[in-house]
Amino acid sequence: MARLRAPDGCPWDREQTFRSIAPYTIEEAYEVDDAIRREDWSDLRDELGDLLLQVVFHAQMAREAGLFDFGDVVAALCEKLVRRHPHVFGGGSAADADEVLRQWESHKEAERARRGAAHPLDGVPTALPALTRAAKLSRRAARAGLSGGSPDALAERVDAELARAGAERLGEFLFALAARASARGIDAEEALRHACARFQVRRAAGEP
Secondary structure (H helix, E strand, O other), X not given: XXXXXXXXXXXXXXXXXXXXXXXXXXXXXXXXXXXXXXXXXXXXXXXXXXXXXHHHHHHHHHHHOOOOOHHHHHHHHHXXXXXXXXXXXXXXXXXXXXXXXXXXXXXXXXXXXXXXXXOOOOOOXXXXXXXHHHHHHHHHHHHOOOOOOOOHHHHXXXXXXXXXXXXXXXXXXXXXXHHHHHHOOOOHHHHHHHHHHHHHHHHHOOOO
């Protein structure tokens, strides 16, 4: 990558920035997921290489800017793995996988506090797909004792529908919502993205 970014290297690679490469990083992560879902292990090998390339690319650009290098990325990862696994590398204990997850989340909350996160919902990436972000925000809110994102009446209607239809039909329910929204000229992804933003703003302000 250093060779590609050199003055006599590749013109395209030399022109890239963190922002220009970020969409490719997200795309490669989705391609890794796709290969796993298809159980195409040869393709997974290649896609993991493409994803690793994104890490190398960002690390090289950071090295050029005097921020950090690939070795720093690996060292930070190793330190984090040790810190978040005291039941393996320290004197802690964990009875089962659920306990490991609870401890992991506790460590993450402490890390967010050290970074100066002002609210439990801070740090949920805005680039996540809206449905994934909504689920993550709601889980964070539940752990923090904050109320849910829907008015009580709407939440009750959704609960009743899920109880009646069964969880296996949730995908069909969501598909129908997206289809009806599209028929009315509404971008369901964008609508949910705005709802996530409103939810986060209201909770940060202490509003229900």
